[in-house]
Amino acid sequence: xxxxPQTRSDDELLGQFRARKRLALAxxxxxxxxxxxxxxxxxHELHTEQGNAQRIGLTGPxxxxxxxxxxxxxxxxxKLDEQVGIVAVDxxxxxxxxxxxxxxxxxxxxxxxxxxxxxxxxxxxSLGGLATTTNEVAxxxxxxxxxxxxxxxxxxxxxxxxxxxxxDTTVVVLVPESGDSIQAMKAGLMEIADVFVINKADRPGxxxxxxxxxxxxxxxxxxxxxxxxGHHGVSMRSVGKAARERSRAxxxxxxxxxxxxxxxxxxxxxxxxxxxxxxxxxxxxLRESGELSRxxxxxxxxRVRAVVERQLKMLAWVDGxxxxxxxxxxxxxxxxxxxxxxxxxxxxxxxxxxxP
Amino acid sequence: xxxxPQTRSDDELLGQFRARKRLALAxxxxxxxxxxxxxxxxxHELHTEQGNAQRIGLTGPxxxxxxxxxxxxxxxxxKLDEQVGIVAVDxxxxxxxxxxxxxxxxxxxxxxxxxxxxxxxxxxxSLGGLATTTNEVAxxxxxxxxxxxxxxxxxxxxxxxxxxxxxDTTVVVLVPESGDSIQAMKAGLMEIADVFVINKADRPGxxxxxxxxxxxxxxxxxxxxxxxxGHHGVSMRSVGKAARERSRAxxxxxxxxxxxxxxxxxxxxxxxxxxxxxxxxxxxxLRESGELSRxxxxxxxxRVRAVVERQLKMLAWVDGxxxxxxxxxxxxxxxxxxxxxxxxxxxxxxxxxxxP
Numbered sequence: 001x002x003x004x005p006q007t008r009s010d011d012e013l014l015g016q017f018r019a020r021k022r023l024a025l026a027x028x029x030x031x032x033x034x035x036x037x038x039x040x041x042x043x044h045e046l047h048t049e050q051g052n053a054q055r056i057g058l059t060g061p062x063x064x065x066x067x068x069x070x071x072x073x074x075x076x077x078x079k080l081d082e083q084v085g086i087v088a089v090d091x092x093x094x095x096x097x098x099x100x101x102x103x104x105x106x107x108x109x110x111x112x113x114x115x116x117x118x119x120x121x122x123x124x125x126s127l128g129g130l131a132t133t134t135n136e137v138a139x140x141x142x143x144x145x146x147x148x149x150x151x152x153x154x155x156x157x158x159x160x161x162x163x164x165x166x167x168d169t170t171v172v173v174l175v176p177e178s179g180d181s182i183q184a185m186k187a188g189l190m191e192i193a194d195v196f197v198i199n200k201a202d203r204p205g206x207x208x209x210x211x212x213x214x215x216x217x218x219x220x221x222x223x224x225x226x227x228x229x230g231h232h233g234v235s236m237r238s239v240g241k242a243a244r245e246r247s248r249a250x251x252x253x254x255x256x257x258x259x260x261x262x263x264x265x266x267x268x269x270x271x272x273x274x275x276x277x278x279x280x281x282x283x284x285x286l287r288e289s290g291e292l293s294r295x296x297x298x299x300x301x302x303r304v305r306a307v308v309e310r311q312l313k314m315l316a317w318v319d320g321x322x323x324x325x326x327x328x329x330x331x332x333x334x335x336x337x338x339x340x341x342x343x344x345x346x347x348x349x350x351x352x353x354x355x356p
Numbered sequence: 357x358x359x360x361p362q363t364r365s366d367d368e369l370l371g372q373f374r375a376r377k378r379l380a381l382a383x384x385x386x387x388x389x390x391x392x393x394x395x396x397x398x399x400h401e402l403h404t405e406q407g408n409a410q411r412i413g414l415t416g417p418x419x420x421x422x423x424x425x426x427x428x429x430x431x432x433x434x435k436l437d438e439q440v441g442i443v444a445v446d447x448x449x450x451x452x453x454x455x456x457x458x459x460x461x462x463x464x465x466x467x468x469x470x471x472x473x474x475x476x477x478x479x480x481x482s483l484g485g486l487a488t489t490t491n492e493v494a495x496x497x498x499x500x501x502x503x504x505x506x507x508x509x510x511x512x513x514x515x516x517x518x519x520x521x522x523x524d525t526t527v528v529v530l531v532p533e534s535g536d537s538i539q540a541m542k543a544g545l546m547e548i549a550d551v552f553v554i555n556k557a558d559r560p561g562x563x564x565x566x567x568x569x570x571x572x573x574x575x576x577x578x579x580x581x582x583x584x585x586g587h588h589g590v591s592m593r594s595v596g597k598a599a600r601e602r603s604r605a606x607x608x609x610x611x612x613x614x615x616x617x618x619x620x621x622x623x624x625x626x627x628x629x630x631x632x633x634x635x636x637x638x639x640x641x642l643r644e645s646g647e648l649s650r651x652x653x654x655x656x657x658x659r660v661r662a663v664v665e666r667q668l669k670m671l672a673w674v675d676g677x678x679x680x681x682x683x684x685x686x687x688x689x690x691x692x693x694x695x696x697x698x699x700x701x702x703x704x705x706x707x708x709x710x711x712p
Contacts, residue, residue, distance in 0.1 A: 040697045041697075043695070043696075043697055044695040044697040044698060047692070047695035047696070047697070048692040048695075051692075061417075293690075296690075297686065297689075297690055300686070300689045300690065300696060301682055301686065301689075303696040304682050304685070304689070304696045304699045304700050304703070305673070305678075305682070307696050307697060307700035308672055308678065308700045308703050308704055309665070309668070309669060309672070311700060311701070311704045311711055312665070312668040312669070312672065312704065312709075313665060313668070315704075315709055315710075316664055316665070316668065317661070322661075322664060326657055326660050326661070329660070330653065330656070330657065333653075333656045333657075333660070334649075334652075334653055334656065336403070336404040336407075339399070339400040339403035339404075340399075340403070340656060340659040340660045340663050341396045341397075341399055341400040341403070341663060342400060343660050344660050344663035344664045344667060345667070347660070347664050348664055348667045348668065348671075351709065352708060352709070353668075353671055353707065353708065353709070354671075355667055
């Protein structure tokens with residue numbers, strides 16, 4: 001039975017991918033990133049081959065030194081002879097396209113290391129949503145054999161937090177200048193952090209920030225309501241060091257993960273060894289506590305939802321007549337003769353569906 | 357012909373809304389926010405009644421003082437006897453729920469003013485996406501008779517930029533401590549700003565930041581490639597003040613909008629009058645240049661797309677068997693017997709659609 005050219009070329013790519021041809025990984029990533037024909041089959045075929053990498057998300061405000069930390073970590077993992085994937089998500093404008101990647105490339109020569117795979121992703125125009133595509137690219141790096149996949153996101157918006165939070169281990173990077181830790185909580189960082197890193201810790205204010213985060217983590221362990229304390233103006237300092245250490249010890253006794261606060265200096269490499277040890281310790285914790293399995297299950301369910309929604313969008317806008325119908329309706333929309341709701345309902349019905 | 361209870365209650369609400377009952381606006385907003393039955397009909401019915409408000413987006417990094425500025429602006433608009441709607445989008449965690457709103461409520465007493473309508477929106481779990489719901493709430497405030505609707509977003513992520521950027525007029529708020537203006541560009545702020553505000557301008561560095569932004573705006577007007585200059589290390593200072601003023605004059609002559617950089621001190625109210633004048637000037641520019649119509653057309657098309665996608669999601673997950681099928685598939689997903697792609701395809705087919 002003859003196979004069509006598309007399937008034949010897909011199979012060829014799969015073969016080269018499985019033979020660990022570097023170029024095949026790059027091609028596979030491009031296919032997935034651009035949702036080109038065959039991208040879903042590719043991901044489906046490689047699905048069972050992924051799941052071995054530790055996915056480490058790094059997030060934090062701009063200027064926190066995430067890129068430097070990422071390349072430092074990559075260099076450490078390379079010393080262990082592990083292959084490393086790096087996905088740098090830059091959700092910002094075309095203006096800055098590639099700037100970050102450029103910064104990283106100049107660092108530590110990791111870009112010329114054949115055991116390091118770097119991909120930077122831009123936000124705009126992705127039909128499937130940035131988070132989904134980022135995770136799919138991580139899947140490919142994982143299936144290819146990377147022992148660690150670093151997902152670095154710039155910015156502190158909700159979508160960036162979601163991307164980083166979808167990793168096995170999420171590292172939140174702050175700097176002394178990040179301002180008071182209340183700001184960090186506002187950005188939702190507190191919820192997703194498995195590890196806090198205070199980078200540029202040679203600058204003034206590092207100890208104070210570390211202490212404030214420790215206090216907040218303590219309050220969270222305590223009554224589960226740090227926000228309440230914050231709102232009512234309870235001083236951060238009012239929770240003593242002894243109490244904090246006690247609650248950390250209790251958490252660890254109970255087999256829970258006590259979120260560490262690690263000080264690093266990305267430029268000099270100070271604290272990187274402790275960060276690597278912590279990441280390894282978290283990987284063990286995730287496996288042994290069953291948390292890894294829980295997180296991955298949640299991720300699988302989320303992925304199914306995202307893939308369904310992407311398929312529906314493709315059916316509406318790419319395969320279907322949606323864009324055309326929208327175009328035709330524009331004059332009536334502008335004049336007010338139609339509302340977006342009647343036009344949308346017509347497009348959905350044209351797909352053969354009953355509108356909700 | 358008897359009408360069903362749902363339609364009757366919807367009609368009653370519409371009547372009260374059109375009679376400008378404050379409670380009806382609040383109820384309508386809740387219905388839309390929670391995509392409760394009848395929400396689309398409500399928006400459809402009120403569609404032709406909106407379009408009179410100036411929608412002003414305020415965005416910028418956390419701590420830039422957007423809430424203070426927002427309440428200052430609201431107070432100014434109230435002096436003109438305009439009704440004001442405020443939608444504060446807090447895309448962060450449940451931890452901070454209401455904190456921002458609380459801050460604002462304590463300010464300037466705008467919350468007790470019956471001519472000011474404040475709604476704060478949280479990010480999570482919205483089926484339609486935060487940007488769509490935010491714009492729909494703005495539609496309601498607009499249809500109700502607010503002359504200005506202020507859309508304030510916290511954070512500098514892509515989604516927050518999109519929300520602010522969907523306004524008629526987008527104000528980007530920075531502070532001297534925002535760091536160098538390159539950071540502002542990285543966050544994509546440069547692309548969406550109609551007006552730059554440097555708030556807390558009584559602090560050191562305000563003039564320098566203003567100058568840097570002016571230079572970047574100049575370069576953008578010039579060769580359209582500020583990024584290139586940045587990448588190649590051209591000094592910001594190398595573009596003289598005279599050249600910048602010349603390019604601004606040329607832009608204005610050509611009927612273009614020369615993006616102003618305004619210094620304010622939110623706490624004292626300094627510069628707010630200039631900001632209000634600038635917003636009014638921008639409203640005139642938008643109308644006279646045809647840009648308002650262009651922006652609103654683009655927004656209408658975007659709204660149709662969003663409504664279609666929300667309807668498709670509702671069909672998959674609320675009306676359809678999607679969640680149930682996903683639930684059933686979880687064991688096979690976990691064991692690797694199935695991939696997210698086969699499960700997703702099955703859910704899409706169960707909706708009566710051919711998978712793409």
